[in-house]
Amino acid sequence: MRVLAAMSGGVDSAVAAARAAEAGHDVTGVHLALARNPQTYRSGARGCCTLEDSRDARRAADVIGIPFYVWDMADRFHEDVVDDFVAEYAAGRTPNPCLRCNEKIKFAAVLDRAVALGFDAVVTGHHARLGPDGLLRRSVDLPKDQSYVLAVLRRDQLDRSIFPLGDSTKAQVRAEAAERGLAVAQKPDSHDICFIADGDTRRFLAERLGEAPGDIVEAETGAVLGQHAGAYAYTVGQRRGLALKNPAADGRPRYVLSITPTTNTVTVGPASALDVSEVVGDRPVWTGGPLPDGPIECEVQLRAHGEGVPATVELVDDRLRASLHRPARGIAAGQAIVAYAGDAVLGSATIV
CATH class of the missing domain: 3.40.50.620 (HUPs)
Incomplete structure (x- = not known):
């Protein structure tokens, strides 16, 4: 060839x-x-x-x-x-x-x-x-x-x-x-994001999006716990760099649970609140044989280098929906959900 x-x-x-x-x-x-x-x-x-x-x-x-x-x-x-x-x-x-x-x-x-x-x-x-x-x-x-x-x-x-x-x-x-x-x-492998040579993603985004101050709020009470210079600097599951002014009542660390651009709000809470049992993705691509006409049992990977999670997967209304057999933690919209049968890729979608 x-x-x-x-x-x-x-x-x-x-x-x-x-x-x-x-x-x-x-x-x-x-x-x-x-x-x-x-x-x-x-x-x-x-x-x-x-x-x-x-x-x-x-x-x-x-x-x-x-x-x-x-x-x-x-x-x-x-x-x-x-x-x-x-x-x-x-x-x-x-x-x-x-x-x-x-x-x-x-x-x-x-x-x-x-x-x-x-x-x-x-x-x-x-x-x-x-x-x-x-x-x-x-x-x-x-x-x-x-x-x-x-x-x-x-x-x-x-x-x-x-x-x-x-x-x-x-x-x-x-x-x-x-x-x-x-x-x-x-020759060393390149790593991190290739177009951010110094690895400082926050600086890279700030230069392009500018500062956009907003509130960091607690999920359970809605109380304002701190300020941020731009919600784009945070991702679901993040623990470090939050600079919260009030510690949690139980003394445990807080994590980013969600980011809401419409209100420019970063919501934080306990690690347990990061657990999800269902993941939905759009723009599905299916290459592992005929499209399934019902639920199938497989494993899904939810982030690069993440572990596989047993799940029941089905395609519904042009979306891939995965019901996880055990909760996964810190899953962020924008990442991919990839379904595997053993070591073979069945399909993928972008997590929404």
Whole structure:
């Protein structure tokens, strides 16, 4: 097959491209320039999309022996991922930008362009598997598994995707990179949010949304316990940084229970009030076989790297509804709910 390998400049995508070439595919490497100011998007292991990353990707392509190009998608990334991230926080939700990037950039804009140019599939370094049955499955390296952030992909997108690393651990990938002579073998993984290089999400949002003072109130009594400079700086389940002036009567810590943009209010309460037994998501994507015509038993994952929770799931009125068999705590709107049967992804939706 003629395939396009998305090369970020990291070790995973480099080894994925090398494996695809070794498997006999006609591979072309492409680096996505996603930053409008690429010099500022990496600080050590934080961030991505720097000129350094582009050069690392090019050097890897040279070692592998494949053609290499850079595609400028900075404006598309800013509109579909960065602007969406800011808007979601302004609306009181907690988005996962990796989900949006996979959905809107890597497997929409890139895949669409690749197909238009005559490529059969896109290769990425995600730690996930596509089984013989075509189902998206967890990586064998569970701590590195990325099936959760890929669960937004449609069936037609998965059919044109190749994930060569799903049967390997990260340690094995690094060892293989060293054996292949790839200079990125020991390059640190990027983490946190790639477009917030210093990791200060509150500052990033404040610069774009400005200060918006409001009340922090107690759920049980409605009493005002403190002030905030912007509700966007808080997320459900947060404990630190609340700066409340009155301690709880029982001396126990309080947590953010909800955020209400219409009143610019952050509501706090005890940890027990974070428990939820039902989760509803909109914009469902179902890739695990035929759409269910009734409730099914499965597991759901409610945040990146979160544990699976047994649940009864059904699709009702274009929404995915999960009744949890045990309460889950600190579930935030804007995250994804992903349904699994064993290690196979059944479907996903955005938590509302």
